[in-house]
Amino acid sequence: MRLVIYVKLYLKKVSSRGQRLRAAVIGGGFAGLIFSLKLLKAGVSVTLYEEHGRVGYPPHCTGIVSERVMQIVGRPAWESAVSSYEGLRLVGGGRSLWVDVKGRIYKLERTRLEELMLEEAFSLGLRFEGRRVTSISREGRVEAGSSSGKFDIVVLAEGYGGSLRKDLSIGFSGAPLRGINAEYSNHLGLKEIQVIFDEKLAPGFFSWLVGAGDVVIAGLASPRPELLGPSLRVLEALFGLRERRRAYGGPVILGPPARELSAGVVHVVGDAGGMNKPLTGGGLYPNSLAAELAVRLYERGVELNEAMSRALEWVASKLRKQYLLSRLLLGSRSMGALVALASMLGWEKALRGVDYDEHEKIPLKALRNLTSLSS
Numbered sequence: 001m002r003l004v005i006y007v008k009l010y011l012k013k014v015s016s017r018g019q020r021l022r023a024a025v026i027g028g029g030f031a032g033l034i035f036s037l038k039l040l041k042a043g044v045s046v047t048l049y050e051e052h053g054r055v056g057y058p059p060h061c062t063g064i065v066s067e068r069v070m071q072i073v074g075r076p077a078w079e080s081a082v083s084s085y086e087g088l089r090l091v092g093g094g095r096s097l098w099v100d101v102k103g104r105i106y107k108l109e110r111t112r113l114e115e116l117m118l119e120e121a122f123s124l125g126l127r128f129e130g131r132r133v134t135s136i137s138r139e140g141r142v143e144a145g146s147s148s149g150k151f152d153i154v155v156l157a158e159g160y161g162g163s164l165r166k167d168l169s170i171g172f173s174g175a176p177l178r179g180i181n182a183e184y185s186n187h188l189g190l191k192e193i194q195v196i197f198d199e200k201l202a203p204g205f206f207s208w209l210v211g212a213g214d215v216v217i218a219g220l221a222s223p224r225p226e227l228l229g230p231s232l233r234v235l236e237a238l239f240g241l242r243e244r245r246r247a248y249g250g251p252v253i254l255g256p257p258a259r260e261l262s263a264g265v266v267h268v269v270g271d272a273g274g275m276n277k278p279l280t281g282g283g284l285y286p287n288s289l290a291a292e293l294a295v296r297l298y299e300r301g302v303e304l305n306e307a308m309s310r311a312l313e314w315v316a317s318k319l320r321k322q323y324l325l326s327r328l329l330l331g332s333r334s335m336g337a338l339v340a341l342a343s344m345l346g347w348e349k350a351l352r353g354v355d356y357d358e359h360e361k362i363p364l365k366a367l368r369n370l371t372s373l374s375s
């Protein structure tokens with residue numbers, strides 16, 4: 001009986017050609033690395049193509065994630081965590097409101113995270129091709145300069161800036177915001193995350209301060225890149241930020257996820273698919289979730305290509321619901337006033353145990369908390 005189960009499991013892990021299933025992952029950013037790791041752990045042979053010699057460069061992300069992401073990513077996440085928080089403070093209209101989250105929130109050192117993920121992937125047998133992929137086909141052919149190969153699935157994690165997805169008419173094609181982070185010495189002794197809603201600083205979005213050990217990270221995003229520098233200087237003056245150490249940034253994608261995420265055996269993930277939380281642009285949670293779900297389906301017997309499509313569609317539909325809520329809140333451009341009103345009404349109690357990732361559930365959770373408080 002046990003032998004039959006082993007044979008069935010083995011057969012699931014081989015392609016119709018009788019070999020181990022082969023995946024090509026294009027892009028060694030977070031999305032490419034988390035899919036690589038999960039596929040390798042499920043016994044799939046993975047070749048990762050990355051045009052840069054190293055992963056995690058250039059840095060662009062603040063690295064704020066929920067405890068759920070830490071658990072899905074595992075050791076590389078725990079080893080790259082530099083701070084953790086019980087919640088975050090919303091600031092607006094001259095007042096502030098504390099949001100207490102389920103579990104904790106973590107600040108990761110992003111370059112370190114990616115390096116550790118790559119290290120773990122190597123230990124699981126990853127093949128790394130430090131070259132740029134020049135073309136892909138729906139059937140799984142990948143060309144990178146003079147070398148080419150045929151794969152059972154292709155995970156296209158080329159980031160917002162890549163262009164391979166256009167040839168297959170899949171993936172995200174919307175316009176991102178531009179985001180910037182600057183690190184200063186932590187003279188303030190700030191130990192929390194503050195999310196600042198000020199329409200003059202970041203119209204239709206927000207700016208943030210993150211106290212992490214001896215640095216404070218100040219950041220903001222805007223559809224108008226020319227406003228980032230001047231707004232950063234206003235933040236510096238407002239909060240007395242001094243001794244800037246470095247600044248970095250990139251596209252902040254608010255979605256919604258692309259309508260088409262798969263074509264043939266190619267599946268687009270990460271920023272290239274618009275797989276981001278629409279309220280914050282966070283990309284680490286949706287892709288961790290999708291990678292874990294795809295592999296779980298595969299391990300339960302769903303064919304790998306089908307498992308990828310189903311997992312991506314499931315996560316994308318969740319993000320589409322979040323998109324509606326985020327448009328309602330950020331699009332109203334009155335978040336500052338809402339924060340001030342909620343603070344005056346003492347609604348802090350309604351924002352206890354909030355799920356940092358599942359934004360669409362926050363209003364319901366707040367209502368439930370308010371109802372139980374008044375009964």
Ligand SMILES: Cc1cc2nc3c(=O)[nH]c(=O)nc-3n(C[C@H](O)[C@H](O)[C@H](O)COP(=O)(O)OP(=O)(O)OC[C@H]3O[C@@H](n4cnc5c(N)ncnc54)[C@H](O)[C@@H]3O)c2cc1C
Nearest residue numbers: 027029030031051061062063064133159179270271283284
């Ligand atoms: C200012 C800022 C703050 C952010 N803060 C957070 C945060 O706190 N929490 C969070 O969860 N998210 C955050 N994000 C979002 C997060 O950084 C992104 O969603 C995530 O890094 C995207 O990862 P990715 O792998 O999809 O793309 P990328 O990181 O862009 O990686 C794509 C990779 O593909 C490679 N590539 C592209 N084309 C090819 C090719 N043809 N051949 C080979 N290689 C190729 C590129 O070199 C690159 O390494 C933030 C973003 C910004 C800009």
